[in-house]
Amino acid sequence: MQIDRRGLLAGAAGLAGAAALAGCAPRAERTEIGDWPTEVGDEPVTIDWWSANIATNEGGDLRPRLIEEFTKQYPNVRINLVAAPADTDTNRTTLTTQIAAGSQSPDVIHGDIAWPGQFAENSLATPLSTLVPDDFWDQYPEGLRSAASVDGEYYMFPVYIDNSFLVYRQDLLDKHGLQVPGSWEEVVETSKALIDTGDVDYGFVFQGNVYEGMTCNAVEFVADAGGRFTDEDVTESTATSSEARRGLEFMASLVSEGVTPRASLTYIEQASLDAFTTGRAAFLRNWSYAYDTANSPEASSVAGKIGIRSRPGFDGTDETHTTIGGWGSYINPHTAKPAAALAWARWLADEDAQQLIVREGGVIPARTASLTSPDAKAAAKPQYEIAADYTLVPRPTATAFYPKVSQGIYVNANSIAAGQSAVETGTSRMQRQMDVALAGQAL
Structure with a gap:
């Protein structure tokens, strides 16, 4: 660390x-x-x-x-x-x-x-x-x-x-007879349905900018897929594992399928929260304060209309994950x-x-x-x-070179999510850069 x-x-x-x-x-x-x-x-x-x-x-x-x-x-x-x-x-x-x-x-x-x-x-x-x-x-x-x-x-x-949570528009789910999603696959399905009604512009928003927040999101999606970005000793990258690639591929699909706006790849916490509190998004991944803010009439146009749950996992698993x-x-x-x-x-x-x-x-x-x-x-x-x-x-902070390690994650995760890099190409580059950083060398 x-x-x-x-x-x-x-x-x-x-x-x-x-x-x-x-x-x-x-x-x-x-x-x-x-x-x-x-x-x-x-x-x-x-x-x-x-x-x-x-x-x-x-x-x-x-x-x-x-x-x-x-x-x-x-x-x-x-x-x-x-x-x-x-x-x-x-x-x-x-x-x-x-x-x-x-x-x-x-x-x-x-x-x-x-x-x-x-x-x-x-x-x-x-x-x-x-x-x-x-x-x-x-x-x-x-x-x-x-x-x-x-x-x-x-x-x-x-x-x-702090933990991350999924905040959602309970009023819109009730209006259209929809259930609170229990998995990421259901988040995608429900997001598309709500976008089609015209009640929201976006399905799901998160913090995808080229910064530490993207590392947190990427770590969580990879954990949902059963993987991690390094070995347990935080000495070697495992970004090319099938689990890591699955998690990042899903994140990219959110954008390519129109569930998540491309603008989310420029969002930090406040921008993503704004997209939700102004009524443009149906689902938001953010930290614990975001629920309180979104439920405050002084700060949000959707106050009293929302719910909160843990970040879901993929179909077939009951385990949910949050970065520390x-x-x-x-x-x-x-x-x-x-x-x-x-x-x-x-x-x-x-x-x-x-x-x-x-x-x-x-x-x-x-x-x-x-x-x-x-x-x-x-x-x-x-x-x-x-x-x-x-x-x-945990993020892979147990290394003397964490800022560069994290940079290797968030730069490439953003590129993959934006469709600028294929998952295989992006994760291969990510692994090389992380290994260089873990060895104490400049990227």
Whole structure:
């Protein structure tokens, strides 16, 4: 799960904006862990928090509420919100360029669950194990603890986890006497029927742009077909396996048969959600927040008309799959305000913030006890119940070179889905590029 610094920085070298950001803040040496203060003093202090939007259960922004509640407990700590790019890859590349240059800002980073290995390999995040009690980590599920750590050392405070779901237009199914699809084949059949009625323009939409979201979708479709993109040790690609080819061939058929619009191959999360909430699409694959947003009258024209289920499998299987998603807090090793940064990062992962996420968030809290709390029962979110039966599928993050490995997946998966590459040609190229990346070489 560790990332090659050469490949990482080479990919970011052309970003003038990132370079400008790196030049805006002073360069600093790392604070040694043995010297790290853990108590916030009485003097006013401001820390920069780098974060993309965290959805509320009504489609709003949860970040101001988190800041508001934190400052009630730490009135002398001001949180300066720095808006991060919504695209995960742009977010990561911009941020890592800045920190690698030695910038003290941002102090705390809201980052992807796939980043600990990358940040550990390149000293881009502060090791956390000695900064909190040993039993602090026991409040999170084992899989999340594993994702947040590298070689036994923690680098990320978990904030929330995520699964993908299939959101659908229940009103249109009822109107035309159709059942909720139980398989991908039924999604195709039902999509075509609803398009023919003229009630929707599209059948199924997902995140098919050339970015990390496409990797998540490709991993899921391949898992549905019984395959994976690498061996278990994540040392060799298996992209040319019959299972991988079946999963990607099905994804391509969604576009070629008109079930999924070609525009979906340019979508990230928000664009695909917009296609659904404006009534243009019958089915949407997205993360847990999307259901809450789509069911909010303030954010959606189809609120009160929708349903949600797990991503289906292919005919003949009852198993359903979702990639492991989630975000957490990393502390910049160059921060000049270590105590305040630690207080904020830890608070986001601890009980008060986690309960706020349960009550008001459109995401799934990381803390296990929060999912069974009275607040969670009162929330009665179907996402919580569905998630319990999912088979979780990891992305191949357990390598020092994951960004390049993922690039090999999403570039070629997009090309296959667009019909620009035949499945055999595209997966052969994908396997070659993944193997080159896994060997630590440039693509």
